[in-house]
Structures are given as C-alpha cells and as structure tokens.
C-alpha cells in the first residue's frame with residue numbers, strides 16, 4: 001500500500017495542471033489515467049494548435065460565456081486564475097502563440113507544446129504519473145482516508161481529485177467515471193448532453209441541401225425566444241448530414257431538441273432592397289444577381305426551390321423576390337438531432353455545482369474534489385473550456401491540504 005497526499009484521476013487538461021500546482025506546493029501527488037497517451041484532448045484541440053484560453057473572458061460576468069445551472073459558481077475560480085495568468089505561464093515556457101478571432105489564443109506551433117509544458121510543471125512538482133492505470137474501486141474509511149484499488153495496486157490518500165472530463169469522444173478515453181463516483185457518494189448530477197456538436201436533419205428534408213456540403217459562409221444563427229433566445233454571428237458549414245462550423249457548434253449548446261434554429265444566410269445585406277434594386281436595372285438571372293450577395297453555390301442551389309426564382313430578375317414579381325429574401329434571411333429549420341458524443345467537443349451538465357465549494361472544488365463528501373469538464377460548467381467555443389479546466393484546477397490545487405495540516 002502506497003501513501004499520497006492527493007490522488008488525481010484523469011491526466012487531461014485539468015488533472016495535469018492541478019497535479020503540477022499541487023506538487024509545487026509540496027504535496028506528494030499521484031496522477032493516474034487509464035489511457036496510454038497523456039492529454040489526448042489537448043493534442044487534438046483547436047485543429048492541433050489548442051485554443052488554450054480567451055482574452056475576452058470576463059470573470060465577473062461568467063454567464064456571458066459559460067453554461068451551468070448556476071453560472072455564478074465559476075466566478076470565484078475564474079477571477080482567481082485568469083487568462084492573463086495562463087498566458088504568463090505559457091510565456092515563461094517560451095511557447096509562441098497568436099490571437100485569432102474574438103480573443104481566441106492558439107499555439108503557434110502545436111498543442112503538444114502545451115502538453116510538454118504541463119508535464120514539465122508536473123516534473124517540477126515531483127508528481128508521480130501512472131499511465132495506463134485504471135481505478136477498480138474507491139472507498140473511504142471511518143477516519144476519512146481514501147483507499148483506492150488501482151490496476152497497479154492499492155493506494156491510500158487523504159484527498160481525491162476527479163478530473164476525468166465529460167463523455168465526448170469516447171474513442172480517445174472519455175468515460176462516465178466522474179459521474180459514477182459522484183453517485184457513489186450521493187452527490188447530485190445535472191443531466192448530461194453533447195455540446196458544441198454538429199446538428200443533423202431528417203434525410204428527406206435535408207436532401208435539397210446535400211449538394212451544398214463543404215460550403216462555408218458567415219451567418220447569424222439563433223434559437224429560443226425572449227429570455228431563452230441566443231444568437232451568434234459566426235461561420236456556418238454545410239455537411240452531408242446537416243450543419244456544422246462555429247455558428248452551429250455554438251448554438252448547439254443552447255438548442256432544445258424539437259425546437260427550430262433560425263439562420264440569416266446573408267447577414268451583411270438588406271436582401272429584399274438589394275434584389276429590388278437589381279430588378280430595376282438588370283437583365284441577369286435571379287441566381288446571378290443573388291450570387292453577388294451570397295456564395296454562388298448557395299445562390300444556384302437556393303433558386304431551385306421555387307420556379308418563380310428561376311428566371312431573369314427583371315421578370316420576377318416583387319412578391320417572389322420578397323419571398324426569396326425572407327427565406328434566405330429567416331431560414332427556419334428544425335434539427336432532428338446532433339452527431340452526439342462521438343463528435344461533440346464538450347459535455348453539458350455533470351456534477352451539480354450545489355454539491356461543490358466554488359472556492360475549493362471540494363464536494364460535500366470531505367476530501368473528494370471535482371474539477372474541469374466533469375463539473376456542470378460548460379464554456380463557449382473559443383478557449384473557454386480550457387480556461388475553466390485551468391482555473392478550477394488551480395482553485396483546487398491551492399486548497400488541497402498539505403500533510404500534517
């Protein structure tokens with residue numbers, strides 16, 4: 001039986017960072033993960049360059065970029081460990097990075113630079129890492145010590161940190177371990193569902209749009225109404241099965257099954273007025289005039305929906321042009337589902353924040369902590385999920401008790 005001050009389960013973004021900080025505070029840390037590879041999600045994130053934080057994050061208004069039953073829960077951790085703190089760490093390690101779009105920071109070279117940085121931080125803290133190593137059972141004794149039965153033998157510890165992430169991308173190691181541990185200790189869970197995920201449509205209803213697969217264009221997308229209305233101005237991507245791209249990934253986290261999404265496919269134009277202006281002076285086909293306002297592939301395909309739109313613009317009625325403008329700028333379509341956890345970037349829901357301290361991430365079960373994506377805190381696309389992983393890990397690592405305290 002080996003003894004540690006803390007055992008961290010899950011060597012992903014949150015677990016690695018927590019291990020390094022705790023180790024450097026002087027704790028004897030064991031980090032274990034059932035996967036062969038360390039931090040696979042960091043490796044594949046941001047197209048291989050890891051969008052590791054976002055400069056626009058406002059820790060004092062977390063509801064702007066985070067979804068949770070209690071969005072204020074993450075305020076404390078996010079304001080004590082900010083994007084600027086993580087940027088300073090990246091700079092100390094000499095990793096080049098750049099800002100892309102809307103405050104998103106990416107590695108210049110590779111996401112692997114970030115993984116190596118986190119591993120160096122763990123080494124500096126003397127962290128012991130066991131990989132691959134699963135957990136068979138976890139028990140707590142009368143004195144509050146945890147006895148963990150692992151694939152590499154039994155270990156005893158005063159603190160356990162669950163950093164096993166969500167359910168997305170099971171083929172690279174995602175499991176429901178964190179939720180099972182929460183249930184074992186009677187901690188409440190918020191129902192989980194895939195987030196930041198492509199949306200799919202019924203085969204027949206989608207047939208007219210299949211030929212648009214691969215087309216990308218800027219749109220305005222929205223769902224919900226009144227208080228639940230959410231809108232994003234981002235790029236849309238048509239796929240064979242439905243819609244993807246940043247616009248759809250963002251809206252998917254707010255989309256309620258059964259409800260429609262509305263798209264403006266030409267957000268930069270007042271379409272009806274532009275078509276009427278063209279009608280007054282042009283002898284071209286509607287599709288040709290339309291292709292000065294939206295991508296020509298979209299224009300050519302869209303006019304197929306109505307014979308009134310397949311003629312010279314000068315011959316079209318104002319009503320037909322108004323209908324065309326309306327259909328492009330208020331395209332309402334009801335997804336039948338999503339690509340699910342297989343393709344989702346994150347998992348919405350998770351360990352109920354009412355069970356956790358927002359200061360320390362400790363649960364109502366003393367000595368048991370939850371950090372990162374396993375918690376019911378989900379960020380927008382754009383580096384917000386990693387920043388939550390770093391911030392929750394840091395809050396936890398600072399709070400873990402040292403031996404003898």
Ligand SMILES: Cc1cc2nc3c(=O)[nH]c(=O)nc-3n(C[C@H](O)[C@H](O)[C@H](O)COP(=O)(O)OP(=O)(O)OC[C@H]3O[C@@H](n4cnc5c(N)ncnc54)[C@H](O)[C@@H]3O)c2cc1C
Nearest residue numbers: 010012013014034045046051165173177372373383385386
């Ligand atoms: C394709 C993709 C791209 C993404 N890009 C970005 C991005 O650019 N920016 C951003 O902010 N977010 C991005 N995300 C989301 C981000 O990767 C996650 O939110 C983040 O990794 C969560 O960190 P975590 O430590 O909580 O979980 P993870 O990083 O998922 O780590 C969990 C770890 O726990 C291990 N584990 C699971 N079950 C067990 C078990 N039973 N026993 C032992 N170990 C276990 C796993 O092997 C894994 O190593 C992306 C996600 C995906 C899928």
